Amino acid sequence: MQYTDHRYIKSDVDEVREPTFLVLTALAGGPLHGYGIIQEAEQLSKGRVQLRAGTLYATLDRLSADGLVEEAGEETVEGRFRRYYRLSKPGTALLAAESRRRMAVSKEAIRRLRVLGAWA
Amino acid sequence: MTNRERMYSRLLMVYPRWYRERRGQEINSTLLEVAAAGGRFSWLEAAAIAVHGLRVRLGIGYERFAGDVLSLAALPGLMMGAGLALTLGIFGDWLPHTTILASHPAPLALQFGPFWTIGPVLYAVWVAGATLAAVTPRYQQAVAWVCLVATLATRLFGGLARPPTAPLLLLGLLGVPAALAPRATRSRRQLAISVLSGVTVMAFITVSVAYVSFSGGYFFQPLYWNWGGVAVRELFPYMTGVALCLAVGMLFLGHRRGAAALALLMGPWLLESSLGLRPAVIQWYGPSALSIVSAVVGSAVAVLLVTCWVVDVRRSRNPLTEPS
Numbered sequence: 198m199q200y201t202d203h204r205y206i207k208s209d210v211d212e213v214r215e216p217t218f219l220v221l222t223a224l225a226g227g228p229l230h231g232y233g234i235i236q237e238a239e240q241l242s243k244g245r246v247q248l249r250a251g252t253l254y255a256t257l258d259r260l261s262a263d264g265l266v267e268e269a270g271e272e273t274v275e276g277r278f279r280r281y282y283r284l285s286k287p288g289t290a291l292l293a294a295e296s297r298r299r300m301a302v303s304k305e306a307i308r309r310l311r312v313l314g315a316w317a
Numbered sequence: 318m319t320n321r322e323r324m325y326s327r328l329l330m331v332y333p334r335w336y337r338e339r340r341g342q343e344i345n346s347t348l349l350e351v352a353a354a355g356g357r358f359s360w361l362e363a364a365a366i367a368v369h370g371l372r373v374r375l376g377i378g379y380e381r382f383a384g385d386v387l388s389l390a391a392l393p394g395l396m397m398g399a400g401l402a403l404t405l406g407i408f409g410d411w412l413p414h415t416t417i418l419a420s421h422p423a424p425l426a427l428q429f430g431p432f433w434t435i436g437p438v439l440y441a442v443w444v445a446g447a448t449l450a451a452v453t454p455r456y457q458q459a460v461a462w463v464c465l466v467a468t469l470a471t472r473l474f475g476g477l478a479r480p481p482t483a484p485l486l487l488l489g490l491l492g493v494p495a496a497l498a499p500r501a502t503r504s505r506r507q508l509a510i511s512v513l514s515g516v517t518v519m520a521f522i523t524v525s526v527a528y529v530s531f532s533g534g535y536f537f538q539p540l541y542w543n544w545g546g547v548a549v550r551e552l553f554p555y556m557t558g559v560a561l562c563l564a565v566g567m568l569f570l571g572h573r574r575g576a577a578a579l580a581l582l583m584g585p586w587l588l589e590s591s592l593g594l595r596p597a598v599i600q601w602y603g604p605s606a607l608s609i610v611s612a613v614v615g616s617a618v619a620v621l622l623v624t625c626w627v628v629d630v631r632r633s634r635n636p637l638t639e640p641s
Contacts (some may be wrong), residue, residue: 198520214455230343230347230353231343231346231347231350232343232346232347232350232351235347235351236354248612249361249365249366250344250347250348250362250365250366251364251365251366251368251370252349252365252369253347254340254369255365255369255372255378255379258378258379259372259379259499259500262379263379267435268363276344277346277349277350278342278343278345279343279346308394310339
């Protein structure tokens with residue numbers, strides 16, 4: 198069973214944690230393999246989030262099971278096996294919804310900070 | 318093969334073979350690439366892999382039968398615990414034990430302001446924890462572990478009056494699904510069912526206490542004092558009986574995981590009722606028919622759930638394309 202039903206997606210929108218959001222955002226730039234996702238997540242978070250392999254593959258298992266991420270090929274580079282992942286359509290929709298939600302909160306935060314005179 | 322590669326290969330043994338066949342090379346490559354970039358492998362990295370590997374090996378990961386059942390039972394379990402904690406706080410630690418207290422020794426006398434035991438601290442943790450888990454699902458697992466540790470700590474407290482072991486065991490077991498659940502998403506229906514579960518527990522115990530209290534000529538006494546003996550525990554089989562009938566109905570309607578989650582949540586109550594078969598209790602009150610029924614039904618339910626779990630774990634081959 199794939200959790201692509203809108204009810205599950207909707208419930209997940211409220212629960213996109215930082216590492217999941219970073220993985221989805223990383224994959225929005227195109228297919229990536231495990232280490233590529235770790236690097237992208239670190240860059241996107243300005244070094245704040247360093248995904249561990251255990252966490253990454255648990256996240257990928259969950260996102261794959263939910264139908265939010267899908268495999269996009271395999272290759273072996275310098276003797277190392279790589280499997281690539283990409284966003285699926287529901288994954289793209291989830292990322293868009295979460296991004297909109299975060300942007301709305303940020304805009305409101307900036308508006309309030311401006312009122313306080315604390316936003317340069 | 319370098320030492321590092323050997324170390325990573327050994328580390329990946331924590332995963333079951335079918336998962337290693339599927340993902341082993343890939344994870345190994347990722348670990349080696351991370352190491353080549355800066356060598357930031359750490360014990361935390363190993364711990365994260367160990368936890369993930371154990372989850373996969375035990376079949377309590379995403380999209381597995383046991384994982385889904387634990388996820389469904391998680392919040393209702395915490396809410397049941399909160400409901401139980403509230404009623405224990407009221408009947409066990411706040412309302413006066415009028416008939417029996419005067420004859421009891423000091424450790425059971427009033428110790429903590431208006432309360433008899435250290436229990437209310439634990440109960441507050443449970444109620445606050447369940448509320449936080451309901452409002453902010455991302456904290457559900459952490460909250461469950463805090464509740465479990467607090468329950469264990471209360472049990473281990475020496476020199477202070479504390480609630481009896483039996484209700485503490487019940488509380489602890491109700492928190493286990495949330496502590497192990499791989500997923501903590503929340504829909505309105507899940508929230509409503511969870512709150513209803515907590516309220517049902519509170520209502521059931523309150524009615525039971527009233528029934529036992531007044532029919533036995535006692536006043537607000539039996540829940541705390543007789544928990545280890547007869548009284549309220551004898552009425553648990555009725556509650557679990559109704560719930561298990563509901564589970565059978567859900568099974569017929571095709572809600573296999575929901576039925577299993579309900580049966581799982583009834584386990585602690587059946588176990589609690591089965592404790593009436595302890596030799597010390599039998600010596601005083603004799604073997605209770607309801608305790609025997611609880612033990613038989615509880616064992617059957619446990620065997621059924623474990624069988625489903627084992628079958629699902631054995632059938633696992635690919636976590637991504639072949640969920641049960």
